[in-house]
Amino acid sequence: MTSKAKATAAGCPFSGAAAQDTCPMGDPADNARAFNPFEGAYQLDPAKALRWSRDQLPVFFAPELGYWVVSRYDDIKSVFRDPVLFSPKNVLEKITPATPEAMEILQSYGYGMNKTLVNEDEPAHMERRRVLLDHFVPSELEKHKDMVRRLTREKIDAFINEGRTDLVESMLYEVPLLVALHFLGVPEDEIETLKSFSLAHSVNTWGKPTDEKQIEVAHDVGRFWQYAGQVIEKMRAEPEGTGWMHHTIRMNAKMPDVVTDSYVHSMMMAIIVAAHETTSLASANMFKTLLTHREAWEDICADPSLIPNAVEECLRYAGSIVAWRRQATAPTSVGGVDLPEGAKLLVVQASGNQDERHFEDGDTFDIYRDNAVDHLTFGYGAHQCMGKNIGRMEMRIFLEEMSRRLPHLQLSEQSFSYLPNTSFRGPDELWVEWDPARNPERVDNTALEPRRDFAVGAPARRDIARKVRVAELRQEADDILGLTLEDAQGRPLPKWSAGAHIELCVGDFDRKYSLCGDPDSDSYQVAILREDTGRGGSRFIHETLKAGDAIKLRGPSNLFRLDPDAAHYVLVAGGIGITPILAMADRLKAEGRSYELHHAGRSLTTMAFTARLKADHGSALTLYADDEQTFMDLPAMVAGLGKGAQIYACGPQGLLRALEDLTADLPDGTFHFEHFSTSNAGLDPEKETAFEIELVDSGMVLEVANDTTVLDTILAAGIDIACDCREGLCGSCEVAVQEGDIDHRDMVLTRTERSENKRIMTCCSRSTGGKLKLAL
Structure with missing residues (x-):
């Protein structure tokens, strides 16, 4: 859908219609007009609440909020991918405007929250990020593991014989806060004060407090601001202090134009919240989700190697970051909807994370999901959360310790409550119970010993089965x-x-x-x-x-999906390529869609499913057998395509290349294909040449050696990138190329896409010799 729109909170922005008038968006417009993220279904389950949007209206204007809501995975990713067109400047903007009384209170404390890494535009953002990134690389984070495990074990020791506890109160709030303070180098002597400050900051920025509550929150936020300033002054007096904030302060002295005074103060306040609140909430969500899905919990107890991917699936299915914000800096479109300059966007990662267009059976929890790491909970692109691997590390250790020491843990009967806001989600309390007499360590001291130590970073797909x-x-x-x-x-x-x-x-x-x-x-x-x-x-x-x-x-x-909007489908299978094509034919028939099916092979006896094809798809089916001298007329097939028709083909390379040639001048999206084999024999170091890649968003320059791939070089640097087949067949490791010439070796891109030189499959393709600049 494409509509000329004027973003106004007063009513429907389409065609100048008022909120009470008939809206040209159709039936879903009622849901759009009624959308309120501060109450009701969104607060209970944001992904489920926006299922209607993913299916019917993936980009819509919410008059109550004054924002455009984006709900599909690909659209959210496209917004995150372009931090210039979609500025992060409104990320920390109060989503509920402050009352004059609240503003006066904030000013009385000298409150001056300014730019931080999350809400700063380019090029200043990346310049600062590069200066401050070193502490977040996996090799540095490995140094914090023992501390995280020690804190976790101390907390469990304190309640393990009690039989019942609120996990949030007894472990999941305080440990992430202590870890955050340790990582930052901030004193640990005022945890309760920091807890109230953190909650106030979240409500102030992403919540909808009443006018009376705004006054209370303003005082807490003002005191938080002053507290952050006091901590900075203490830290300045310790020039040799360790931790990320000490490093930031030193960079402020060394590069004051890049790491400014106002930035240091604002970042101190923001990072104390960001470094622990999200991990605390995500960990509570994780235990709630796993204990609700008992089979998953029991599988983890039996096989702790599942823990890294279980954490990713929990972040996908019930992550703590529900939504984030952006603002369009020029007229543009998202998901086919035209947006004006200045349009404010609420990009709902929780919804994108359950989008079945990217995640098979996306609203089902599955710890064996092999692309769970694709979730958008950490964001994507230049502003992806720098602390993602700290959070992963903590959640894995929490889960490993608890599942080993309390495998009989259960959720207590309870009602869950959440802090009402647009962007962060996790239960206020999480009561669990167990029978202390069944604690494994009472009869076996080895239960106290960790069984797994997971490398920092995203899980390896090959460990998931x-x-x-x-x-x-x-x-x-x-x-x-x-x-x-x-x-x-x-x-x-x-x-x-x-x-x-x-x-x-x-x-x-x-x-x-x-x-x-x-x-x-x-x-x-x-x-x-x-x-x-x-x-x-x-x-x-x-x-x-x-x-x-x-x-x-x-x-x-699924990397070979049917476009639901085609007017007609031409399904073409060669040999064993019938397997995905048969499933497509079954679906199209069930939906009453217009399709035709062509299946070719050496002989009928070598062609699978011929009896079922004739029985179920006879009127749409044409069979071709070499030994009967019946062959596909591919030119006629392509020439006969009507308007809006699409071809889906799977089979030998010769068949697919012929169809690619014949459809070269047709509109993009007419021809879809899938290879089931590759001629890629892997790297031969004696025939390869080393080259450089520049990761533009991350500020890194890396060398790809003659015996390794672009993909493995990127992963070794601690940058998340999806990968599946590692043979150039699936397309999951695709990265945008900003500059450089590519030696394409994949079986994914069309001839036109290769000639554009804008995309590379990092598992197999390389540079022709010079540097490649990649959008990572």
């Missing part, structure tokens, strides 16, 4: 083996959408296969072609797998 059982094997065609897979513990497997794939982990092989059964079934079905000239994975599966075998899988993931 769920256990499944081979329920059935069947012959789908010559050399094509069909498998039915069930969860090893009899649970339903996650739902998936047409075009999705899984990765089977069998023996020493990890291989991807498209799902081709019923997306609503509790089991999965795949079909595997035996390739004797391949790398051995399919041959191993054909020769060794049998019913009842226990294996592992990753996924499901």
